[in-house]
Amino acid sequence: MFEFIYWLLSYVVPFLAVLTVIVFVHEMGHYLVARWNGVAIQTFSIGFGRELFGWDDRQGTRWRISAIPLGGYVRFVGDMNAASTPDTELIAKADPELAPRLFANKHVWQRIAVVVAGPLANVILTFLILYALLLGYGRYTIPPVVGSVIEGSVAESAGIEAGDRIVAVDGYAVRGFEDFQRLVATSPQRPVTIALERDSGAETIVLTPEAAEVEDRFGNTQRIGRIGVSRDVSQTDVTLYRPGPVEAIGMTLEEIRFIIQRTAAFLGDFFVGRGDVEQLGGPVKVAQVSGQVATLGIVALINLTALLSLNIGIFNLLPVPMLDGGHLMYYLVEAVRGRPLSMKVQEIGFRFGFALVLALMVFTLFNDTLFAYLRTLS
Known part of the structure; x- marks a missing residue:
């Protein structure tokens, strides 16, 4: 129990x-x-199945909490079901006052x-x-400087050198080494374009991270991209960066663009044979991840909600x-x-x-x- x-x-x-x-x-x-x-709305439901409790508002909409809390729907007057399939018979027989308010009309x-x-x-x-x-919280960052390059790695073959400062990956600005790690990790076996700075000037390098399987703190196996570099340990300055309200808008939009682009790339991998079905998740996996993230605190759970x-x-x-x-x-x-x-x-x-x-x-x-x-x- x-x-x-x-x-x-x-x-x-x-x-x-x-x-x-x-x-x-x-x-x-x-x-x-x-x-x-001006659409006539019949039901606003959180969940599916039998109604547990509900109430009617002044416009005639039924607000309800249903027994199966795995979704929800808004049902318009004139819909045959929660999927908004039109009820042609009801629409044809609707009285003149109601007809203009039907969604189908x-x-x-x-x-x-x-x-x-x-x-x-x-x-x-x-x-x-x-x-x-x-x-509210800003971002903790570490200078995006390469400390060492593993011999025989993807990075060495592509020409990345110790001391290189990473500026951008695939057009996404790199403000810290953690950005560089994330952008590479989310591109296993997909080409990435890296913009960097070194003493000789600006360089642009294209490489393809190799796929590797790692285990997170909760024991879940993740498939990530690796190129064989580590950060410069002499760069120990961890700084809290707090953007202004206007700059934060651009950074947030860039983050949303990143999530959408990487999600599309992840789905695209299945059409070219690179996808890993274990990485696909349904309700059970989402519940598991939600519970694991909840142990990290409310901020982590709120961040998961956004994702x-x-x-x-x-x-x-x-x-x-x-x-x-x-x-x-x-x-x-x-x-x-x-x-x-x-x-x-x-x-x-x-x-x-x-x-x-x-x-x-x-x-x-x-x-x-x-x-x-x-x-x-x-």
């Missing part, structure tokens, strides 16, 4: 807290833009705005969190029916054609999207539990 309570408090509670915040912000993005465009650009608002809300949440943390919020926003924009990106794809086609796709085509797309999302959920769940079990045997 004690072990179950410990597991519940250590993993499930942090995971649900993070997920609830992210889902609420995402759905609130849809809700607010829909409300601003809104202008295509209004529907596009409502769809984009959810992922955009996730991006805004990520920006606000990272910006606040940067202003997951951005990734969920990106994932939802994939052009897969059932996701926001699938709806967006339909509406963009409608904007170009001047008329919507037939309901038969949309229904086929929704079925395909549902099967794809379900298959991905089953795969990641199986992947999480399989590798977790194998780790217990090793």
